Amino acid sequence: MGVTRRRVALKVDCDTYGGTKNGLPNLIRLFDELKIKATFLFTLGPDTSGRAVFRVFTQKGFLKKMLRSNAAALYGPKTMLYGTLLPAPMIGKKLGREIHAVESAGHEVGVHGWDHIRWHDRVGKMPFDKVERDYMNARAEFQRIFGHPAQSSGAPGWHACENSLRVQQNCNLLYASDTRGGNPCFPSVNDRVFNVLEIPTTLPTWDETLGTTGLVDENAFITFYRGLVRGTEVHSIHTEVEATAKLALFRKQLIAWKTDGVEFVTLEQIAREQLANRGDIPVRALRRISIPNRGGLVSTTVESA
Numbered sequence: 189m190g191v192t193r194r195r196v197a198l199k200v201d202c203d204t205y206g207g208t209k210n211g212l213p214n215l216i217r218l219f220d221e222l223k224i225k226a227t228f229l230f231t232l233g234p235d236t237s238g239r240a241v242f243r244v245f246t247q248k249g250f251l252k253k254m255l256r257s258n259a260a261a262l263y264g265p266k267t268m269l270y271g272t273l274l275p276a277p278m279i280g281k282k283l284g285r286e287i288h289a290v291e292s293a294g295h296e297v298g299v300h301g302w303d304h305i306r307w308h309d310r311v312g313k314m315p316f317d318k319v320e321r322d323y324m325n326a327r328a329e330f331q332r333i334f335g336h337p338a339q340s341s342g343a344p345g346w347h348a349c350e351n352s353l354r355v356q357q358n359c360n361l362l363y364a365s366d367t368r369g370g371n372p373c374f375p376s377v378n379d380r381v382f383n384v385l386e387i388p389t390t391l392p393t394w395d396e397t398l399g400t401t402g403l404v405d406e407n408a409f410i411t412f413y414r415g416l417v418r419g420t421e422v423h424s425i426h427t428e429v430e431a432t433a434k435l436a437l438f439r440k441q442l443i444a445w446k447t448d449g450v451e452f453v454t455l456e457q458i459a460r461e462q463l464a465n466r467g468d469i470p471v472r473a474l475r476r477i478s479i480p481n482r483g484g485l486v487s488t489t490v491e492s493a
């Protein structure tokens with residue numbers, strides 16, 4: 189038996205107009221410098237981030253998280269007003285050129301929803317036809333920008349449900365990355381098994397760990413993440429954090445991982461490896477759980493009985 193390969197797939201979630209606009213050129217440059225290929229997932233509809241302020245009233249832990257991660261500084265004052273006092277910019281329509289440049293730079297591209305805030309906060313309560321419309325809007329916009337269909341997607345806020353899995357089932361996807369924790373699997377809901385491979389995010393995100401007690405200095409923070417890579421990990425990053433406000437620290441993180449011999453892969457590579465032995469992929473049941481330092485609940489999968 190050889191030594192376990194330590195690998196990281198970077199899943200870049202582009203949530204907002206500002207993050208997409210300002211973060212993409214930074215990441216393309218950084219990944220070019222370090223010879224890393226990553227997976228970028230784009231939110232393509234209206235940026236209604238301003239509506240997230242209402243989570244202060246509806247979601248336990250939201251205010252604490254916003255204060256701890258200093259969200260206003262990370263996201264910028266304008267983003268906090270989109271969809272409320274300022275009109276919501278249409279991300280795909282306005283930033284098609286910036287988004288297309290990611291694929292031209294050799295990275296994998298996929299979909300991260302239409303209206304991030306609505307999906308994040310409401311998808312579990314939305315009827316099937318509304319979930320389908322949101323998802324299909326994003327796919328149509330992706331097709332318009334890239335000239336080919338999306339082969340993958342990641343759910344906003346790691347929020348999957350029976351309706352979203354039903355919609356995805358008909359889209360000829362290579363994989364989805366909708367959940368947190370556990371191994372790649374075929375998800376099931378009430379004994380119905382869905383046929384799209386799910387590849388979960390395995391590492392905690394920076395907005396969950398920044399400012400956490402014990403990780404206040406940069407070295408401690410980077411050392412913590414170095415220790416988390418045990419096998420093949422999926423790390424979700426956000427253009428609003430790692431690609432802008434925390435870009436210099438993110439560069440240090442990537443260099444530290446490279447020094448440790450960590451290899452970088454795309455989610456597509458992981459999917460193809462998994463699907464080469466399709467019969468070995470387990471079925472796991474979809475659940476909602478809370479995660480330390482994240483407001484609200486996220487989707488995960490657990491071993492089916």
Ligand SMILES: [Zn+2]
Nearest residue numbers: 201203344345
């Ligand atoms: Zn997101």
